[in-house]
Amino acid sequence: xxxxxxxxxxxxxxxxxxxxxxxxxxxxxxxxxxxxxxxxxxxxxxxxxxxxxxxxxxxxxxxxxxxxxxxxxxxxxxxxxxxxxxxxxxxxxxxxxxxxxxxxxxxxxxxxxxxxxxxxxxxxxxxxxxxxxxxxxxxxxxxxxxxxxxxxxxxxxxxxxxxxxxxxxxxxxxxxxxxxxxxxxxxxxxxxxxxxxxxxxxxxxxxxxxxxxxxxxxxxxxxxxxxxxxxxxxxxxxxxxxxxxxxxxxxxxxxxxxxxxxxxxxxxxxxxxxxxxxxxxxxxxxxxxxxxxxxxxxxxxxxxxxxxxxxxxxxxxxxxxxxxxxxxxxxxxxxxxxxxxxxxxxxxxxxxxxxxxxxxxxxxxxxxxxxxxxxxxxxxxxxxxxxxxxxxxxxxxxxxxxxxxxxxxxxxxxxxxxxxxxxxxxxxxxxxxxxxxxxxxxxxxxxxxxxxxxxxxxxxxxxxxxxxxxxxxxxxxxxxxxxxxxxxxxxxxxxxxxxxxxxxxxxxxxxxxxxxxxxxxxxxxxxxxxxxxxxxxxxxxxxxxxxxxxxxxxxxxxxxxxxxxxxxxxxxxxxxxxxxxxxxxxxxxxxxxxxxxxxxxxxxxxxxxxxxxxxxxxxxxxxxxxxxxxxx
Amino acid sequence: xxxxxxxxxxxxxxxxxxxxxxxxxxxxxxxxxxxxxxxxxxxxxxxxxxxxxxxxxxxxxxxxxxxxxxxxxxxxxxxxxxxxxxxxxxxxxxxxxxxxxxxxxxxxxxxxxxxxxxxxxxxxxxxxxxxxxxxxxxxxxxxxxxxxxxxxxxxxxxxxxxxxxxxxxxxxxxxxxxxxxxxxxxxxxxxxxxxxxxxxxxxxxxxxxxxxxxxxxxxxxxxxxxxxxxxxxxxxxxxxxxxxxxxxxxxxxxxxxxxxxxxxxxxxxxxxxxxxxxxxxxxxxxxxxxxxxxxxxxxxxxxxxxxxxxxxxxxxxxxxxxxxxxxxxxxxxxxxxx
Ligand SMILES: Cc1ncc(C[n+]2csc(CCOP(=O)(O)OP(=O)(O)O)c2C)c(N)n1
Ligand code: SF4
Ligand SMILES: [Mg+2]
Numbered sequence: 001x002x003x004x005x006x007x008x009x010x011x012x013x014x015x016x017x018x019x020x021x022x023x024x025x026x027x028x029x030x031x032x033x034x035x036x037x038x039x040x041x042x043x044x045x046x047x048x049x050x051x052x053x054x055x056x057x058x059x060x061x062x063x064x065x066x067x068x069x070x071x072x073x074x075x076x077x078x079x080x081x082x083x084x085x086x087x088x089x090x091x092x093x094x095x096x097x098x099x100x101x102x103x104x105x106x107x108x109x110x111x112x113x114x115x116x117x118x119x120x121x122x123x124x125x126x127x128x129x130x131x132x133x134x135x136x137x138x139x140x141x142x143x144x145x146x147x148x149x150x151x152x153x154x155x156x157x158x159x160x161x162x163x164x165x166x167x168x169x170x171x172x173x174x175x176x177x178x179x180x181x182x183x184x185x186x187x188x189x190x191x192x193x194x195x196x197x198x199x200x201x202x203x204x205x206x207x208x209x210x211x212x213x214x215x216x217x218x219x220x221x222x223x224x225x226x227x228x229x230x231x232x233x234x235x236x237x238x239x240x241x242x243x244x245x246x247x248x249x250x251x252x253x254x255x256x257x258x259x260x261x262x263x264x265x266x267x268x269x270x271x272x273x274x275x276x277x278x279x280x281x282x283x284x285x286x287x288x289x290x291x292x293x294x295x296x297x298x299x300x301x302x303x304x305x306x307x308x309x310x311x312x313x314x315x316x317x318x319x320x321x322x323x324x325x326x327x328x329x330x331x332x333x334x335x336x337x338x339x340x341x342x343x344x345x346x347x348x349x350x351x352x353x354x355x356x357x358x359x360x361x362x363x364x365x366x367x368x369x370x371x372x373x374x375x376x377x378x379x380x381x382x383x384x385x386x387x388x389x390x391x392x393x394x395x396x397x398x399x400x401x402x403x404x405x406x407x408x409x410x411x412x413x414x415x416x417x418x419x420x421x422x423x424x425x426x427x428x429x430x431x432x433x434x435x436x437x438x439x440x441x442x443x444x445x446x447x448x449x450x451x452x453x454x455x456x457x458x459x460x461x462x463x464x465x466x467x468x469x470x471x472x473x474x475x476x477x478x479x480x481x482x483x484x485x486x487x488x489x490x491x492x493x494x495x496x497x498x499x500x501x502x503x504x505x506x507x508x509x510x511x512x513x514x515x516x517x518x519x520x521x522x523x524x525x526x527x528x529x530x531x532x533x534x535x536x537x538x539x540x541x542x543x544x545x546x547x548x549x550x551x552x553x554x555x556x557x558x559x560x561x562x563x564x565x566x567x568x569x570x571x572x573x574x575x576x577x578x579x580x581x582x583x584x585x586x587x588x589x590x591x592x593x594x595x596x597x598x599x600x601x602x603x604x605x606x607x608x609x610x611x612x613x614x615x616x617x618x619x620x621x622x623x624x625x626x627x628x629x630x631x632x
Numbered sequence: 633x634x635x636x637x638x639x640x641x642x643x644x645x646x647x648x649x650x651x652x653x654x655x656x657x658x659x660x661x662x663x664x665x666x667x668x669x670x671x672x673x674x675x676x677x678x679x680x681x682x683x684x685x686x687x688x689x690x691x692x693x694x695x696x697x698x699x700x701x702x703x704x705x706x707x708x709x710x711x712x713x714x715x716x717x718x719x720x721x722x723x724x725x726x727x728x729x730x731x732x733x734x735x736x737x738x739x740x741x742x743x744x745x746x747x748x749x750x751x752x753x754x755x756x757x758x759x760x761x762x763x764x765x766x767x768x769x770x771x772x773x774x775x776x777x778x779x780x781x782x783x784x785x786x787x788x789x790x791x792x793x794x795x796x797x798x799x800x801x802x803x804x805x806x807x808x809x810x811x812x813x814x815x816x817x818x819x820x821x822x823x824x825x826x827x828x829x830x831x832x833x834x835x836x837x838x839x840x841x842x843x844x845x846x847x848x849x850x851x852x853x854x855x856x857x858x859x860x861x862x863x864x865x866x867x868x869x870x871x872x873x874x875x876x877x878x879x880x881x882x883x884x885x886x887x888x889x890x891x892x893x894x895x896x897x898x899x900x901x902x903x904x905x906x907x908x909x910x911x912x913x914x915x916x917x918x919x920x921x922x923x924x925x926x927x928x929x930x931x932x933x934x935x936x937x938x939x940x941x942x943x944x945x946x947x948x949x950x951x952x953x954x955x956x957x958x959x960x961x962x963x964x965x966x967x968x969x970x
Contacts, residue, residue: 050966195964246969248961263956273947275718295947296954300718302943305744309711312704312741316684316715319702320723324715342705431968432960469700469716469723472679477648477695479703480687489650490695 019190019236024083026091027185029178030108031100032069033062033076036178041078042427043182043199047191048082049251049429052241055082056539057427058090058612063282063365070132072103084240088393088539090426092614096188098181100124100155102133109144117149117235119184121177123156151234153224155180162220163213176217183221189237193222245431252430254394254423255286258353261401263297264435266323268402269409270442275317277302277310278327282365283421284355287327307332311339311352318348319478321445321468323405327353329421330372331362337380340414344384344504346478347455347464349408349415351401352376356420358610367610368422370535373589376416377564383501385508387411388564390418392538395430397423400561402438409443410514411507412463418563420585422612423536449473454488461514462507509565518567522546523556526576529625532602533583534560534590537613541583544618555622563590571598579625581605583618640675643668648698654689659810659836663757664696666813667726670820671699681724684713686738688730689764690757690836707738710745713752714939721940724824727754731772732762735791739771746802748939749828755820756793756831759838760845767841774845794917797831798910798932804830805913805932809850810837815861815928822930828938835926849926860925862916864907864933867899870925877902880912887915889924907933 027044029037038059045057058079067074081091093113099105101124112118125138139145140152159180160173179200186193197215204211225234266274276299278288292301300322304310307328314324326336333354343350356372358364376388387407391400400417408415446452446465454476455464467474476488484491485499520530522545533541538559545557558573560566574580574594582591583605591604605621607613646668654660671681681699685691687706694701704712709727717725727745734742734756745752761779762768768781772793776785797805804826808816816834823830835846844851849858856872868878869892879890879901892899906912913932919925954962 046964050964052966052968244968246967248965248967250960250963250965260956260960263959267956273719275715277715294959297956297959298947300943300947302714302718304711304714305740308708309714309741309744312708312711313715313718315704316702316712316717317719318715319712320682320716320719322715322719324719338705339708346702432965435957435960468720469682470679470720472677475678475698475700477650477697477701477703479694479701480705481703 019238021238021240022083023085023239024081024087025095025189025237025239026079026081026093027096027098028077028079028094028108028111029098029181029185030075030077030104031098031178032103033064033067033074034069035076035100036175037076037078037100040178040182041080043196044185045080045082045251045427046195046199047186047193048080048189049249050195051191052244053082053239054085054087054242054244054429055080056087056090057081058422059425061366070101070103070129072107072133075104075107077104077108082239084242086242088543089612089615092616096185098185100177100181102129102135102139105139106133106135112148114147115149117151118145119151119153119181121155121181122152123154149235158220158224159217162217166209166213166216168209168213173213176214179214179217180221183218183223184225184234187222187225187236188234189239193218244429247431249429249431251427252394252398253425253427254391254397254419255290255425257395257397257430258391258401258417258419259287259290259294261398262291262325262351262405263294263299264398264438265402265405266298268438268440268442269323269405270440271321271323271409272298273322274299274325275302275314275322276300276325276327277304277313277317279304279307279310279332281307281329281332283357283424284327284329284332284353286424287353287355307335308339311336311350314350315339315343315346315348318343318350319346319469321466321470323349323351323409325351325353327355329355329357329365330359330375333372333375334379340386341380341382341384342480343414344380344386345480345482347412349412349466351404351408351415351417353417353419355424356418358608364610366421368420368536368585368612369608369610370418370420370537370585370589371608372418373534373563373586373593376418377593383505385505386414386416386564387508387511388416388418389562390535390560391423392535392559392561394423394426394428398433403561406441407511409466410441410463411461411511412466413508418535420536445471446474447471453486454478455483456486457503462503462510512565512568515562515567517569518558518560518573520573521557521559523549524554525556525573527554527556528578529555529581529622530558530574530577530579531555531581531583531618531622532558532560532574532590532594534563537583537585540613540615540618543615544622547615548619548622553622553626555626560590563593566597574598574600574602579603581621581625583613583621585613641672641678643672646671646678646698648696650695652696653692655840657839658689659759659838660690660693660757662810662813663755663816663834663836664693666816667755667820668697669813670817670824673817674821674824676724680722681726682716683726683728684709684716685728686730686733687764688733688762689838690730690759691728691733693728707733707736708741709733710738710741710752710754714745714748714750717750717752717940718943721751721944725752727752729754729756730763730770731756731758731760731793732770735771735793735796743796743800746797746800746829746831749801749803749936750939751827751829751941753820753823753830754832755823756833757836758793758833759836759842760790761838761842763838763841773842779841792917793833794831794931795914798914798917802831802932803828803934803936804930805917806831806930807833807835807928809835809846809859809928811850812928819929822933826933826935828935848921858921858925860916860919860927862905862927862929862931864905864930867902867904868916869902879903887919887924910934
């Protein structure tokens, strides 16, 4: 459907043999915040994963917990793109939109492709709900939906019918509408429902009546597609298995992968304890919640009184020989700024996770953005360099977290991980790594008092020794006041300060020798155009370049994991392209960094709408750049 | 028979090689001496003590100790110390803070350390002024204080640190005076012995910017008369002749000063100090000269489970249980290929 060449095998009613074949499909479940759309989407994802599809998901929900029912700003949605092909994004356009109320239709219809399918719960299109969604008349009755295929069903009534025999109240019965819709969609795409049944049984363990109701509704939705008569006939599709590398898979969200990556990094470092200090904030909280359940893996979580305290506690923990990690989103990172400067000055390991969201200020708490790159790289008083890295996909969060732990402990420095709202909740299939094959990077604490000075540096990394309280003979004082480059004693000496500033910068710059050279994701290593990105835009950029290349355009995709310092060959690599396009979900931050670092006339493609890029927008820009002459 | 055991380390063994840079005559010198003496008498190993401070004259303290020390950022020492304690609960962690550091910019952290009851000794040097930034009013400055930011006198009410600590649920609250060397050492030892957050307010004279602000109870001439040295189980008597005491006025539920033997007051009418009585401790913390004596010593002590021990108890038990692999393979998985 969305992705290129879809072909119709048959176009008839009913059974699996008559199903249309699709390479990939984009489905969005949309309804009120209280309608259980995230849950339906998550289960739909699981069934597709188990059926062998490659996939990517995009949950989207309002900032309010219980926004007034039926309003457009209370709409919650879950998008999934699944297919037999290599799926890298949640998809530009929808093939199927499930709308459980008028507001959900109103907000989401613009994303449905012409000719796509709407599944609408007609029972919810009451005068009241239409008014709340600011529809003048019912879109099910006028020509609003003329460009689409419409399946109107009174899902509320069908749900009530399904649980009639269980004697539930009408209100309780209606709670399962999401399960009915899920059942129907599973049938449409020829997916099993067993994993969902198992999951429901486990979730409602002890409350059998609730489990029975949910399972009965799910089954009713599933059976409906099979048995329904004309004219409501439901189309059926086949999406075959993707060619994934052999191995054992699971789905993983960016938050999961980040949590596991931090724990894996902790193990590889040989440090016995991680102190993860944070303060609740959307969309960073899930990481705190996940790690709070990993206590037996050496993780101590601390919900501090504010973000300043969280950063400080993480620093205090690193000072005492644990791995200090702190996490937040933009506004909270702003509060941590002074403490991060302290970690730079005292040269202590610190991992800082920023789950970026729309800003400035409170901005768009649940929406994605890449606006905090400058904040991470430059956002401190004085010259205070740190390392900054960014994951490209949910699964990549695992490896980026491990890399952050490695750099923080090896270089005695704060390391930023720039993830975002999209990566935090988006999910994809993940080939579970064999933990025994991961490289360890054991940390050596200083123990020997002989010749010890707190600021003498390792010849190759320029890191100072990690000397932990409790170690006899190493008693020393550190702090934020400038210190002598060797003894660590307070020093206001002008030349010493100059030298220390230089050393701090050189230490971070030196990391470039310890990270891989920048590679090209797709396309040749030179040519008329490179598309350069970082972070969660990976999928959109890759797909846009892939499609452009398929159309014969000479364009390459380069995606940065390391943003400070840049990979050592990056300047050379970019220099081999005539033009450099830097798409970002901000007003041009990497763009400015590349221009100022390498003095190249890179060009930006910037969009700050709180959502991922559309592949087609990037493609259009590629075409425009390749077809126009360079102007300046 | 009692043995007199010589301390392993003398007070001077706890002094670092760094030159002390406070103004001559600053009360901080006396406190430094008292803490070095305390550690020496406690016979603690140097490597196990950590002094963590914020910013201010007082917060320079760690540089002058031969232990581990961390001079952090303004107001945040309790937060840093919390992380240190969660990383290694076996360390003896001391927080050094000032009235501006601990009650203004860092008030939030102080409140939360106290309510959590994490095992820290928090020592607040109260000089009722911002020393390091050259004499602006602080949250403990008396009304009417003249300073560069309040040239016509300050108009805000001061915080009583001990009252605040009691109000937020501190389990150990004590007070002493920089120059009462013996008393101060004893109070610090008690603070050290207490498991949980021990809060000690020390009245410290800033000779440069707020000289003699505590003179009404620290001046040699009036000290005996105006200091009430509380001791658990002992009557709340004070004065050079210990001829005055505190009695609870049942009509107003307030404390009043009485003279046993006069006006029909019996000695048993004088309140006996009960360290575990938060209500009376709060009343004591609020007393001020000239009407009342200044109450010094351990005003309140009622130990409870510490934050660090409870947090770490949740971490330790299952350590041998699930591994990371169990988590990764534990969810819904599926096989591709073969
Ligand atoms: C973030 C920040 N704000 C302001 C300052 C300036 N500053 C340093 S010490 C201080 C006040 C210290 O007062 P107090 O805690 O009472 O310590 P004292 O010097 O009196 O011992 C201030 C405002 C700073 N260092 N950091
Ligand atoms: S300014 Fe006051 S508090 Fe600071 S060192 Fe001088 S006398 Fe002590
Ligand atoms: Mg002060």
